[in-house]
Amino acid sequence: AALKRINTNVIGHGLTLQSRIEREALGLSNEEADKWERNVEMLFRVFANSKNCDMTRGMSFAQLQNLAFMSPLLSGDLFFMLPWKKVTGWPFELRIKLIEADLCSNPMDAIDTEICAGGIELDADGAPYRYHFANKYPLGSDIFNASERIWTAFEAFDPQTGRQNVYHIFERERPGQRRGMPFLA
DSSP states (O other): OHHHHHHHHHTTTOOOOOOOOOHHHHTOOHHHHHHHHHHHHHHHHHHHTSGGGBTTSOOOHHHHHHHHHHHHHHHSOEEEEOOBOOOTTOSOOBOBEEEOGGGBOOGGGOOOOSSEETTEEEOTTSOEEEEEEESSOTTOTTGGGGGGOOEEEEESBOTTTOOBOOEEEOOOOSTTOOSOOOTTO
16 A cells, blocks of 8 residues: 555656757747647657557556556566557557566576576676566466476667667666665565
8 A cells, every 4th residue: 555655646647748849959930849749749648548558458658657666666676668569540659568577587597697687688898788588477376387488588779770678667776786676675
């Protein structure tokens, strides 16, 4: 209940977009800028109010925000991706894919090393460059088939475009920390 109260007080009914562009820098008149801002806000409302923004098509943007805020409080961190997927009859290809923290783990449940710990591989500078996600929970409801877990590796950044592929939400409390701690730990 304490965590839900924090969530309600911070996120409430969801954060919304209030577009304010740099009119002068873009060389737009006030009328042109106002029109652009209204259009972007309308497009965002269409995206955010539909469950099509969610990769699983189960939640609106506000519901995703609540879950994305609550999950790190409960488990310490959360991962998400912003993949592109076309949906017939829908104008946007961007999706939001939340990934449960328990699914990020070392392949084959290997022990942590300097290179790969908690499912996150680091480069020579100590920056994440690859994340490993299992398709099933460890010791989930199907513990007798735990050997059937399959890991997929995702590059932190697209090697061709540099676009971030995996986002990791957690509160860093010390240098080199790779995973978060639950709020009530």
